[in-house]
Amino acid sequence: MGKETSTKSSDKKFLDRQEETLLQKGKELVSQLHASIKTAQIYEQNNEMFIKQSRKLFDLISELIQKEGEILLVSKEGYLFLNDLRLKFDLEKYAGSKFIMEIFERFDMEKISIEEGVTSSELDSFVYLFGHLNPEEKDIFDLFEEKIHKLGISHIKVERIPLFKKESYKKSLQENKRLAKKTFFNAVTVVREAMSSLESRKTVNIVRVKRMVQSLVDLIMEDEGTFLELTALKNFDEYTYIHSADVCVLSIMCGVRLGLEKNKLCELGFAALFHDLGKVRLPYELINKPAEYDDSEWVQIRRHPELGVKTILSFRRLDDYSMRAILVAFEHHLNLDLSGYPKVSKKRDLNLFSRIVSIADAYDAMTSGRVYIKTSYSPDETLKRMFYRSGIFYDPVLLKVFINVVGVYPVGTLVVLDTGEIGVVCGINSEDLARPRVKIIADRYGEKKEYKVVDLRKFDETRNEYHFSIVQTLDPQRYKIDISQYLAVE
Numbered sequence: 199m200g201k202e203t204s205t206k207s208s209d210k211k212f213l214d215r216q217e218e219t220l221l222q223k224g225k226e227l228v229s230q231l232h233a234s235i236k237t238a239q240i241y242e243q244n245n246e247m248f249i250k251q252s253r254k255l256f257d258l259i260s261e262l263i264q265k266e267g268e269i270l271l272v273s274k275e276g277y278l279f280l281n282d283l284r285l286k287f288d289l290e291k292y293a294g295s296k297f298i299m300e301i302f303e304r305f306d307m308e309k310i311s312i313e314e315g316v317t318s319s320e321l322d323s324f325v326y327l328f329g330h331l332n333p334e335e336k337d338i339f340d341l342f343e344e345k346i347h348k349l350g351i352s353h354i355k356v357e358r359i360p361l362f363k364k365e366s367y368k369k370s371l372q373e374n375k376r377l378a379k380k381t382f383f384n385a386v387t388v389v390r391e392a393m394s395s396l397e398s399r400k401t402v403n404i405v406r407v408k409r410m411v412q413s414l415v416d417l418i419m420e421d422e423g424t425f426l427e428l429t430a431l432k433n434f435d436e437y438t439y440i441h442s443a444d445v446c447v448l449s450i451m452c453g454v455r456l457g458l459e460k461n462k463l464c465e466l467g468f469a470a471l472f473h474d475l476g477k478v479r480l481p482y483e484l485i486n487k488p489a490e491y492d493d494s495e496w497v498q499i500r501r502h503p504e505l506g507v508k509t510i511l512s513f514r515r516l517d518d519y520s521m522r523a524i525l526v527a528f529e530h531h532l533n534l535d536l537s538g539y540p541k542v543s544k545k546r547d548l549n550l551f552s553r554i555v556s557i558a559d560a561y562d563a564m565t566s567g568r569v570y571i572k573t574s575y576s577p578d579e580t581l582k583r584m585f586y587r588s589g590i591f592y593d594p595v596l597l598k599v600f601i602n603v604v605g606v607y608p609v610g611t612l613v614v615l616d617t618g619e620i621g622v623v624c625g626i627n628s629e630d631l632a633r634p635r636v637k638i639i640a641d642r643y644g645e646k647k648e649y650k651v652v653d654l655r656k657f658d659e660t661r662n663e664y665h666f667s668i669v670q671t672l673d674p675q676r677y678k679i680d681i682s683q684y685l686a687v688e
């Protein structure tokens with residue numbers, strides 16, 4: 199009996215190891231495919247760079263075929279599968295997997311199969327197609343398949359997404375959006391409740407806060423877009439709570455880009471959510487005063503970092519989460535050159551989490567035009583101002599990471615296109631930060647239009663230029679435009 203059990207468990211270990219290897223190779227395959235398609239988008243098929251990258255992919259594919267017989271790469275319900283094994287991506291490789299899933303979706307494709315006997319030139323031509331076919335083309339899948347045949351690629355086949363699946367995929371995207379929205383407002387509620395409990399000297403349910411932050415981290419890793427839209431919505435009545443949720447979301451996104459592990463992301467989110475907690479100990483009228491602060495009011499406001507430390511120290515249990523939160527509450531208004539507040543006499547290195555939160559905090563405060571700065575700046579103007587202080591106020595590397603999160607033209611920026619049309623940035627393309635997706639809201643004469651979303655990456659091959667480009671940004675306040683009504687977070 200004992201022997202049988204140990205045989206079984208060693209079999210299991212063997213299988214586990216096999217699966218583990220396939221999983222590793224699968225992740226590598228996706229990242230090599232990503233690199234190859236990106237190279238194909240820039241270089242011609244006979245270019246040395248392209249050939250070099252495609253060879254790497256070919257070697258990996260040959261190795262996998264030798265072991266597995268064939269390769270089936272499937273994109274289904276938001277996941278990638280290699281020979282039926284679901285590929286789980288660590289944060290580093292996450293961008294690559296997202297890119298590949300997008301390619302599958304844009305080409306209306308569900309499956310790529312690669313059979314034994316595939317040649318490197320077949321693979322070159324196949325990858326090259328992704329870089330050079332226009333996915334906006336009508337019946338793109340048919341066109342794609344036709345090209346595959348014409349080019350004589352016989353060992354690589356593609357399968358189309360069945361129509362019913364396309365519908366359910368759309369539904370699951372909507373469901374994700376709904377869940378993202380629910381979780382975001384749950385974060386707002388959690389801050390509101392925590393603050394009101396502390397005001398009435400009651401304890402805060404830390405377990406609930408942690409659980410909420412964990413699901414926030416999970417959802418942000420699935421779908422950043424919706425959260426970027428949510429952080430661009432500003433509601434002044436609930437400013438402090440929404441601001442806290444915004445800073446939490448933006449900080450987690452930075453942490454994802456930095457490759458932090460999930461438990462660290464949760465700690466970061468928790469600390470960011472409570473960075474302004476000290477404000478509960480200041481008078482409500484002061485925090486929500488619509489006019490500029492006078493000197494004596496500033497003295498009070500500047501106490502909120504220390505008050506935050508005291509407030510978090512009053513939590514019943516002090517663990518890693520609260521310790522981090524204490525540091526962030528204390529340091530989030532200290533700049534890199536240690537200017538800011540509270541005044542510190544000794545030279546110190548600011549904690550990584552504090553440096554992240556301070557950037558997210560400044561960005562959100564400046565774009566909201568509330569609390570410290572009574573006028574708001576457009577998101578791109580805010581980034582310019584922050585960039586000017588890079589290395590003095592803000593950690594230069596982290597600021598670049600942050601720009602990578604929000605884009606050069608962040609969601610919510612009002613822009614004029616070279617067609618004369620006016621639009622609102624509604625999504626960023628991590629592949630090209632200067633070419634986001636824009637919802638057109640008015641034509642060149644300023645007449646309102648039925649909203650249409652255009653992707654600024656769209657390239658016109660015949661005219662050899664982009665279909666749309668941003669020529670300038672506008673201040674929505676000047677034109678009395680309420681940006682939030684154009685953000686698609688219904």
Ligand SMILES: [Fe+2]
Binds near residue numbers: 502
């Ligand atoms: Fe603050």
Ligand SMILES: [Fe+2]
Binds near residue numbers: 445473474559
């Ligand atoms: Fe803040």
